[in-house]
Amino acid sequence: MDSVEIKIIGSILKDRFLLLNAIKIGLSKDLFDQNEQKVLIDYIIKNYSQVKETTDIDMMKLNLEEQSIYTKKMEELIEESSTVEPVSLEVLIGYIEVLKRKRAEKELFSISQKIREYIESKYKKENLTEFAGNIINEIRNIIQGRTKKMIKPIRTHLITFPSEIESRDSNTPTILGYSIEPYHLLTESLSGARRGFYYALAGAPRRGKTNFMLKIASHIADNERVPVLYYSWEQTSRVLFLRIFSQESLIPPYLLETGNIINDPNLTKRFNSGYAKIEKYMNYLYLIEGGREDTVNKIRSHAFSVMQENGTDKVVIIIDYLQKMPTTILYQDLAQQVDEVSGGIANLSLELNCPIFAISSFDKEGVKLDSGNSKTRPTIFNCTGGGDIEYDTDVAMVIIKDFKDTNALGEKISNAIKEGRIDPNQIPHFEILDLYIDKNRDAPFGGNIIIQYLFLIEDNNLIELGYKDLEEKHTYAKVSQIFEWMMDNGYLINMRGKKEV
Numbered sequence: 001m002d003s004v005e006i007k008i009i010g011s012i013l014k015d016r017f018l019l020l021n022a023i024k025i026g027l028s029k030d031l032f033d034q035n036e037q038k039v040l041i042d043y044i045i046k047n048y049s050q051v052k053e054t055t056d057i058d059m060m061k062l063n064l065e066e067q068s069i070y071t072k073k074m075e076e077l078i079e080e081s082s083t084v085e086p087v088s089l090e091v092l093i094g095y096i097e098v099l100k101r102k103r104a105e106k107e108l109f110s111i112s113q114k115i116r117e118y119i120e121s122k123y124k125k126e127n128l129t130e131f132a133g134n135i136i137n138e139i140r141n142i143i144q145g146r147t148k149k150m151i152k153p154i155r156t157h158l159i160t161f162p163s164e165i166e167s168r169d170s171n172t173p174t175i176l177g178y179s180i181e182p183y184h185l186l187t188e189s190l191s192g193a194r195r196g197f198y199y200a201l202a203g204a205p206r207r208g209k210t211n212f213m214l215k216i217a218s219h220i221a222d223n224e225r226v227p228v229l230y231y232s233w234e235q236t237s238r239v240l241f242l243r244i245f246s247q248e249s250l251i252p253p254y255l256l257e258t259g260n261i262i263n264d265p266n267l268t269k270r271f272n273s274g275y276a277k278i279e280k281y282m283n284y285l286y287l288i289e290g291g292r293e294d295t296v297n298k299i300r301s302h303a304f305s306v307m308q309e310n311g312t313d314k315v316v317i318i319i320d321y322l323q324k325m326p327t328t329i330l331y332q333d334l335a336q337q338v339d340e341v342s343g344g345i346a347n348l349s350l351e352l353n354c355p356i357f358a359i360s361s362f363d364k365e366g367v368k369l370d371s372g373n374s375k376t377r378p379t380i381f382n383c384t385g386g387g388d389i390e391y392d393t394d395v396a397m398v399i400i401k402d403f404k405d406t407n408a409l410g411e412k413i414s415n416a417i418k419e420g421r422i423d424p425n426q427i428p429h430f431e432i433l434d435l436y437i438d439k440n441r442d443a444p445f446g447g448n449i450i451i452q453y454l455f456l457i458e459d460n461n462l463i464e465l466g467y468k469d470l471e472e473k474h475t476y477a478k479v480s481q482i483f484e485w486m487m488d489n490g491y492l493i494n495m496r497g498k499k500e501v
Contacts, residue, residue, distance in 0.1 A: 004095045004098055004099065005032055005033075005034075005037055005099070006077075006080055006081055006084060007084055007087055007095060008022070008027070008092065008095050008096065008099070009037065009040060009041065009044075009077070009081040009084075010080075010081040010082065010083070010084025010085075010086065011084065011086040011087050011092055012027070012044060012055075013044065013055045013057065013081055013082065013084075014055070014084075014086050015086040015308075016048065016055075017089075017308060017311045017312075018086060018087075018089060018092055018308070019044065019045075019048060019049060019055075020049065020313075021089055021092070021093075021313065022092060022096060023045060023049055025093055025096055026096060026100065027041070027045070027096055028041070028045075029041045029042040029045075030103070031096070031099040031100060031103055032099070034073075034077075036071065036073045036074045036077045037077065039064075039069055039074070040074065040077060040078070040081075043060065043063075043064065044060075047060075047063075057078065057082060060078070061075075061078065088304065088305055088308060089304040089305070089307065089308045090300075090301050090304040090305070093304075107138065107141075111135060111138055111139065114135065115135065118131055175187060175188075175191045175192035176191040176192055176194050176442075177190065177191055177192030177193045177194035177195065177197070177355060178192050178193040178194075178220045178223065178224045178226065178316065178355065179192055179219070179220070179223040179224060180192060180193060180216055180219045180220060180223075181219065181223060182219070182464070183215070183216070183219060183464050184464065185451045185464055185466065185467060186216075186435075186451060186464065189437055189440070189443070189449050189451065190395060190437070190440065191442075191443075193216070193220055193316065193355040193357075194355060194394075195314075195353045195354055195355060196349055196350050196353050196354070196355075197349060197355050197356075197394040197395060197441070198345055198346045198349045198355075198356050198358070198392060198393050198394050198395075199355065199356065199357045199358070199393065199394065199395045199396075199397065200322070200342075200357075200358050200359075200360055200380060200389050200390075200393045200395070200396050200397065201213065201357065201358070201359050201360065201397045201398075201399060202359075202360040202361070202362060202366070202378070202379075202380050202382070202383050202386075202389075202396070202397070202398045202399070203359075203361075203362065203370075203398065203399040203400065204361075204362050204366065204367045204370040204378075204400070204401075205361070205367070207370070207399055207400065207401060207431075207433065207455075208399065208431075208433060208453075208455045208457075208462055209320075209321070209359045209399060210232070210234075210235070210240075210243070210320055210359065211243060211247070211455075211460040211461070211462060212399065212453075212462050213230070213318050213320060213357060213359060214230070214240065214243055214244055214247065214460070215247060215461075215462055216318070216357065217230050217285055217316070217318055218244055218247070218248070218278075218281060218285060220316055221281035221284040221285040221316075222277075222280055222281040224314075225281070225284055226284060226310075226312065226314040226315065226316060227284055227286065227306045227307065227310050227312070227314070227315050227316070228284060228285050228286065228315075228316040228317075228318065229286045229288060229299070229302060229303065229306060229315065229316070229317045229318065230285065230286065230287050230288065230318045230320065231288045231290045231294060231299065231317070231318065231319050231320060231325075232287070232288070232289065232290055232320040233290035233291075233294075233320070233321065233324035233325065234320065234321070234324065235289075235320075236289055237287040237288065237289050239253075240287045241287055242256050242257065243460045244278065244285075245274050245275075245278065246274075246459055246460045246461070247459060247460050247461050248273070248274035248277040248278055249270045249271055249273060249274025249275070249277075250270055250274070250459050250461070251267060251270050251271060251274065251459075252458040252459060253460065255267065284310075286306065288302070290320075290324070290325070290326075291326075292326050293326070294325070294326065295325075295326055295327060295328055295344075296325075296341065296344035296345065296347075296348055297328075299317060299348070300348055300351070300352070303315050303317060303348075303352055303354070313353070314354065315352060315354045316354055316355050316356075316357075317348075317349075317352075317354060317355075317356045317357070318356070318357045318358075318359075319345065319356065319357065319358040319359065320359045321358070321359035321360060321361055322338060322341055322342065322345075322358045322359060322360045322361075322383075322385075322389070323337075323338060323360065323361055323383075323384055323385075325341045325358075327340050327341060334384050334385070335384055335385045335388075337385075338383075338384055338385025338388060338389065339385055339388040342358075342385065342388050342389050342392045342393075343388070343392055345358055345392070346392040346393070358389075360380070360383040360384075360386075360389055361383065361384070362378055362382050362383055363382055363383060363384050363386075365378075365382055366378040366382025366383060369382060370400045370401060371403075372403040377398070377400055377436070378398060378400060379398055379436075379438060380393075380396045380398060380438060380439070390439065393439060394439075394440075394441040394442075395437065395439060395440050395441065396437075396438050396439035397435055397436065397437050397438065398435075398436045398438060399433050399434070399435050399436075399453075400433065400434055400436070401431050401432070401433060401434075402431075402432045402433060402434045402452065402468075404475065405432040405452070405475055405478070405479065406430070406431050406432045408475045408476075408479045409430070409432060409479050409482055409483065412479050412480070412483050413427060413483065413492065416483070416492075420495055421494065421495055422487075422492045422493055422494060422495055423492075423493035423495055426492070426493045427492070428456055428457070428458055428459075428486075428491050428492075429456075429457040429458060430454060430455060430456055430457060430491075431454075431455045431457070432452060432453070432454055432455070432465070432482075433452065433453045433454075433455050433462070434450050434451075434452055434468055435450065435451045435452070435453060436449070436450050437449040437450075437451070449467070450467060450468040450470070451464065451465075451466075451467060451468070452464075452465040452466060452467070452468045453465060454482060454485075456491065463485075465478075465482065466478075
């Protein structure tokens with residue numbers, strides 16, 4: 001059986017992605033005991049970490065020969081390592097941690113021997129304070145070696161930041177995270193989906209939370225070409241896929257399931273259009289049916305595997321939804337479970353340096369507040385475990401129905417029906433939703449951020465309308481614009497043969 005050292009060397013020889021990630025988590029020659037292993041690891045890190053090419057073993061052998069370090073043992077080491085199949089990134093991380101622990105244990109044993117020799121020595125040549133100080137420094141070195149990230153002072157950032165400023169030009173992106181376009185206002189307000197950020201979206205049932213997150217998932221996958229893992233504990237992957245296809249094709253899911261699409265020219269055109277759109281990002285969006293085993297640690301394993309498969313250190317994770325996500329311990333109190341899950345998600349976003357979005361459901365009080373009779377709106381605190389969620393998140397969002405604007409649009413449509421301007425038999429189900437961004441760490445700008453969306457229920461689609469003005473008293477102009485958009489895009493059928501507003 002291959003040793004841990006051989007598996008590490010064999011893996012980084014054949015897979016540059018593993019090499020780069022191994023270096024990030026602390027791979028160095030000092031973790032190895034044998035001299036040949038030290039030399040080989042040092043050579044691989046110095047010669048292949050800064051270039052895009054994978055390790056050329058024959059060229060490596062020639063270079064080692066020129067340096068007069070290609071011994072018989074080195075030859076055997078390379079041959080043995082060359083037969084190893086690369087392990088997964090998660091396994092490689094585990095192996096490096098094993099070597100770190102072994103090295104730390106050896107150093108601790110050596111320190112214990114020094115302490116014993118000092119105590120037993122009749123002639124103590126070294127002052128006790130100096131001896132203790134040296135021992136403390138050695139222990140600190142062990143701690144530093146065990147940490148995945150080197151602790152550096154701010155000078156590291158200060159030295160590199162000016163060159164970053166100087167390199168900026170007009171082509172430098174104005175957002176800090178992944179683009180969520182064509183949700184322009186959301187991208188602007190959040191500065192994109194930022195790496196290492198934890199986003200929570202709360203709302204009542206049937207308020208479009210899942211559809212909204214599916215839109216975000218498909219937008220990021222399409223814009224950025226990075227893996228997006230969408231976990232759902234409520235819907236099957238087929239149902240989620242049909243929702244996405246519905247959003248892109250504007251064909252309701254029930255027609256996608258049962259309709260005679262091929263014999264309907266209009267539906268065929270929409271189907272082909274939707275297919276072409278999804279085809280662009282089909283290799284980057286993963287729809288996963290969450291199960292009892294899909295804890296934070298399991299999702300971490302999935303993420304490592306997908307990143308390795310795609311040869312990238314980038315990933316986006318979406319949780320649908322937080323209260324259903326399992327834990328290793330079965331809690332009697334759901335709030336305790338949410339506390340563990342939310343804290344785990346926050347830590348995972350930092351460990352993977354990726355955006356994580358989590359949907360959260362309202363409790364009974366929150367659902368009551370999201371009604372036409374309520375004088376106050378719900379917040380993230382109206383979720384089970386809402387206090388913990390608000391504390392853990394970088395961005396907390398709440399999506400609720402705007403009853404005033406929804407009713408105003410409904411009245412506009414009703415009047416148009418009475419006047420014979422639109423077909424009364426083809427009126428879509430819709431709602432106008434308000435997305436409140438209540439917490440926004442490092443926000444690009446302050447103030448009350450409320451973005452409105454037109455939720456077209458049959459198509460599972462949310463259309464970004466604009467920012468909501470809290471001081472707005474009359475909605476006639478805004479409702480007229482929405483009405484016109486619905487006419488232009490075929491959601492309302494003009495009975496007079498021309499566009500009416």
